Amino acid sequence: METATINNNFKSEEYFINMGPQHPATHGVLRLLLTIDGEIIKKVEPDLGYIHRSIEKMCERDSYQQIVHLTDRMDYLSSHINNEAVCLAVENALELEVPERVKVIRTIIDELTRISSHTLWWGVMGMDVGALTSYFYGFRDREMINDIFEETCGARLTMNYNIPGGLMQDIHPNFVKRVKEFIAHFKTKLPEYDKLLTGNIIFQKRTKGVGVLSKEDAIAYGASGPVARGSGYSCDVRKHHPYSALDKVSFNEALHTEGDSYARYLVRIQEMWESVSIIEQLIDNIPEGDFKVATNAVIKLPKGEYYQKVETARGELGVYIISTGGKNPHRMKFRSPGLSNLSLLNHITVGGKIGDLVATMATIDIVVPDIDR
Amino acid sequence: MYSSLIITNNIHSWVLSLMPAAVTGITEMMMIAMIYLTVFAVLGLFLVLMERKVAAWFQLRIGPNRVGFFGMFQTIADALKLLSKELTGTDKADKFLYNLAPYFLIISSLMALAVFPFSENLQAFDINIGIFFLIAISSIGVIGVLLGGWSSNNKFALIGAMRSGVQTISYELSVGLSLLTMILLTGSLQLSEIIEVQKSGWLIVQGHIPAVIAFMIYMISGTAETNRAPFDMVEAESELGAGFHTEYSGMKFAYFFLAEFINMFIIAAIGTTVFFGGWLSPFGITESIPWLGVFWFLLKAFALVFLMMWFRWTFPRLRVDQLLTLEWKYLLPINLFNIVLMAIIVWLNFTIQF
Amino acid sequence: MTNQEIKELITTWFSGPESAHLEFTEEGSQFLNLSIDPEYLHELMSWLKTNNKTSFDYLFCLTGVDWGKELGVVYHLESTSHRHIIVVKVQTSDRENPVFDSVQDIWPTANFHEREVFDLFGIKFKGHPNLKRLFMPEDWEGFPLRKDYEDEVNMVVK
Known part of the structure; x- marks a missing residue:
């Protein structure tokens, strides 16, 4: 039979299916x-919108110190980095120079947060x-980081450790020791x-050549983070616009050019190694102050x-x-990485x-509160 | 009929003394059915517990440890919970088929258990087409999955059921062909006969290279046929929620669940019987104590069950098209080639026998 | 390119910079700010994207702003090859029916961000293929991020 005849005789119909809002794969x-x-x-x-809390509207009502605490709840896996973004913005606006010690501690905790998220x-x-x-396996290692956070700032996830002008309190005396322990532990576990x-063949088959995103599309769709770096677009804010103590450390930006799910996977694995190296460079040299x-x-x-x-x-x-000069912002906008990354989902999954x-x-690694805000 | 009921020898005369000969047969069959049902319900529960313990061991956890010694009664507590749960269902489900589906699965898996020789004298039903019967019965189960998925009136369930249909039909071939390869060695489909042949060496040794290939294919396709990871396309919780049994609850869900675990045992038991000498002890070390046959049989079967659990807790899941590629483009041609190889080996008498 | 060069280049694109209400400022911002009449927005944006010297190909932030009287949109653009940044602003005093040109044909990422602005500010985008609410329910009344929005039930005002 001709293909056309077959297609005619066996008509296929498109249908709709609702994935979520309660579904194991939609992560929220x-x-x-x-x-x-x-x-x-x-x-x-x-x-979208199932967890929209209009944080931007709440910001217009709150003082700058209060706003910091709202940002935890956006991308809760990078809560410390979100806090830091607001604090840095406020400090830059006030032209406030924070002590070196603060910068180093912030960077260490940033990278620990990144490892924990990854x-x-x-x-x-x-x-x-x-x-x-x-x-x-992932949770085993994450647990150690959460313990460190808990000891230093009292919370495991939404840490609220940053305030405009520095940190809420000094690091716990055990901090350095425990971070070193964790690094030693994690270096043996990452190869696992x-x-x-x-290296699993099924895993590679499932991810190689799947969800391919070209560099041009990554840029056009406003992708950032590991999603864009998996496509070869160098966009690491830590490299291009270093903040806190990141100008003092040397690290490589994880870049892969294939643009498929496997490349994005490798970028994140490599980022964990880079974060480990950044922490190692800083942990022994926390300045007094x-x-x-x-x-x-x-x-x-x-x-x-x-x-x-900032790079979450x-x-x-x-x-x-x-700002119009008042104690509240006139308008506060959070450019969340998740929304832009999600917008390319349709583009790269159609046909799969x-x-x-x-x-x-x-591999796009969405956190829904980050998208909805 | 009576001759096939080997384990009844002793009970038979006792029952015969109580009632007329015409009723005895039926009574005995009922008795055996009751015993088997009880034993395998418990076996299913034990397998669930084992899976949870093995999974915990793989995943740096402790697993169930609260109910009873080492959590021994955890699954019994679960079963009681499932029994007492409300049976929910979708409004627009096809009620008759929806209720029928779990029974297809559970009955087909319990039926298959009837033919296994657990030791020399412990076999309920020794038919001369044993292997054929097993293959035939094990493919009935998929009807239950298809019906369940179709009648639930849920798109996720439907996708799961369709995947299951595709998967089981494909892998049925490989299971059948790999067993057929071994049949070339034994020359009989009867399970007791197959074990008899292995007294001069387990078939995996007798048939060496093609037998090992056949065993590998058998384990892969057997895992696929029980719909377990890495072939759990049917459920695929990250894709389809719970797949074909999304809409089932309570005891109906428990039937699906139990059937999956009993099916796993069946696959392991067939593997034990056909490749590893069934109840035969290694090198005949306990030949003088016949009842130890049950021990050896279960030991081998659980070793294979453990292997399947190992697969499940380490491998990612395949995609549906990769699953079919694996079967039709790789396993099936290798299998066909393997049969020819085995035939040549049997023909030229290259088998290893002690 | 430095901000000064970008400024000069952009000015040459328009025959009469006054008619397009082209205004540059660097005051109160770390980036070069450029405000323009909404009429010329789409034209300017496609030039910014396609011109080899500017090639602003990365729209990293699209913000709706309620200035009190006017409604506006702020575009943050970056060039991935030259690594310079420009901020483009448009605003309109029409609060009943504010309409700007959609830029989602230039940067696909604007698709979602424009929907967000439409959702929260009620600013319409001409040429957007799928302009409907992104976060709020379809039947939501009002636009929450506008300064004159009032919701006695859901809003806690201090």
Whole structure:
């Protein structure tokens, strides 16, 4: 029979399927409207807003010290980095020079946060492609970081450790020792990640050539973070616009050019190694000094516009403050990496299978509160 | 009929003294059915516990450890919970098929258990087409999955069921062909006969190279047929939620769940019987104590079960098209080639026998 | 390119910079700011993207702003090859029916961000293929991020 005749006799119909808001692969309350033909995806339309809290509106009501605490709840896996973004923006606006000690501690905790976020991502990535064991391996290592955070700032996830002008309190006396312990431990465990997942033939088959994003598209869709770096677009804010103590350390920007899910996976694995190296460079040289500089109880930013970008575990977070000189911002905008990264989901998953969609979504590494804000 | 009921020898005369000969047969069959049902319900529960313990061991966890000694009664508690749960269902489900589906699965897996020789004298039903019967029965289960997925009126369940249909039909071939390779060695489909042949060496040794290939193919396709990871396309919780049994709850869900674990045992038991000498002890070390056959059988079967659990807790899941590629482009041609190889070896008498 | 060079280059694109209300400022911001009449927005944006000397190919932030009387949109653009940054601003005093040109055909990322601005500010984008609410429910009344938005139930005002 001719192909045309076959197609005529066996008509296939597209149908809709609702993935989420409660679904194991959407990592939170994301809803995807899928149009599929059998197993093949024809269209992916994200439906957002299930955890929209209008943080930007709340910011217009709150003082700058209070705003810091709202940012924890955006990308909760990079909470410390989010805090830092706001603090840096405020400090730059006030032209406040924070002590070296603060800068170094901030950077160390940033990188620990990044490792913690990436280990969680690695575990969930494995789970999304069906290897459940990786989840527990990731959590084992993440646990040690959370313990360090708990000891130093009292919270394990939403840390609130930064304030405009420095840190909430000084580091715990055990901090240096425990970070060193963790680094020694993690360096032996990271190769285990490769053994369990990276080299696995099924894993490679599932991710290589899946969800391919070209460099041009990555830029056009505003991708950032490991998603863009997996496509070869050098966009690491830590390299291009160094902040805190990042100008004192040397590290390589993880770059891969293939643009598929496997490249994004490798970028994150490599980033963990780079973060380890950054911490190693700083942990022995934490300068003595104050852990904060005094600011006014009511911070008033001069009239003007301030933009601060930082590199969270998911990509470039921008904080855009428009101040009219008052104690609240006139307008506060968070440029979240998640929203831009999610917007390319339809572009790179169409034509793949449902399994590809799940693997691709895992490597885009979305955190839904970060998208919804 | 009576001759095939080997384990009844002793009970038979006792029952015969109580009632007329015409009723005895039926009574005995009922008794055996009851015993088997009980034993395998417990076996299913034990397998669930074992899986959870093994998984915990792989995943740096402790696993169930609260109910009973080392959590021994955890799965019994779970079963009681499932029994007492409300049976929910979708409004627009095809009620008849929806309720029927779990029974297809559980009955087909319990039926398959009837033919295994657990030791020389412990076999309920020794038919001369044993292997054939097993293959035939094990493919009935997929009807339950298809019905369950179709009648639930849920798209995720439907996708899961369709995947299952595709998968089971494909891998059925490989299971059948790899067992057929071994049949060339034994010359019989009867399970007791197959074990008899292995008294001069387990088949995996007798058939050496092609037998090892056949065993590997058998384990891969056997895992696929039980819908377990890395072939758990049917459930694929990160893709389809729970796949074909998304809409089932309570005891109906438990039937699906139990059937999966019993199926795993069946695959392991067939593997034990066909490749590893069934209840035969290694080198005949306990030949003088016949009842130890049960021990050896279970030991070998659980070793294979453990192997399947090992697969599950280390491998990622394949994609549905990769699954079919693996079967049709790799396993099937290798299998066909393997049969020819085995035939040549049997023909030229290259087998290893002690 | 330095800010001064960008400024001069952009000025040459317009025959009459006054008619386009082209205004440059670096005051109160770390970037070069450029505000323009909404009429000329799309034209300017495609030039900024396609011109080899500017090639602003990375739209990293798209913000809706309520200035009190006017509604506006702020575009943060970066060039991935030259690594310079420009901020483009448009605003309109029409609060009932504010319309700007959509730039999602120039940068696909604007698709979601423009929907967000539409959702929270009620600014419409001409030429957007799928302009509907992004976060809020379809039947939500009002635009929450506007300064005159009032919601006695959900808003805690201090």
